[in-house]
Amino acid sequence: MKVVKTACELCAWSCGMEAYVEGGKVVRVKGMKEHPLNNGRLCPKGSVTHEYVYAKDRITTPMLNEDGRKLIGILRLRFSLRI
Numbered sequence: 001m002k003v004v005k006t007a008c009e010l011c012a013w014s015c016g017m018e019a020y021v022e023g024g025k026v027v028r029v030k031g032m033k034e035h036p037l038n039n040g041r042l043c044p045k046g047s048v049t050h051e052y053v054y055a056k057d058r059i060t061t062p063m064l065n066e067d068g069r070k071l072i073g074i075l076r077l078r079f080s081l082r083i
């Protein structure tokens with residue numbers, strides 16, 4: 001199993017994260033102990049980041065309302081693991 005140092009991007013804190021990659025897929029994430037911001041901890045949302053990556057209902061393309069306003073959900077597009 002490969003461990004990739006990365007950062008959570010679910011919110012502005014960008015906590016340090018280690019992604020455990022097996023067969024090209026992230027199977028688990030943990031907080032990066034040496035990261036000065038989170039010292040190895042992840043919040044409940046960050047600790048399941050890998051589930052967001054492979055969620056079947058994940059938004060992967062920009063979406064607009066018919067009147068052209070951006071959907072709030074478009075913010076979820078920004079999330080990705082840097083591996």
Ligand code: SF4
Nearest residue numbers: 008011014015043046
């Ligand atoms: S682990 Fe939680 S607090 Fe840290 S960046 Fe991710 S969502 Fe934000």
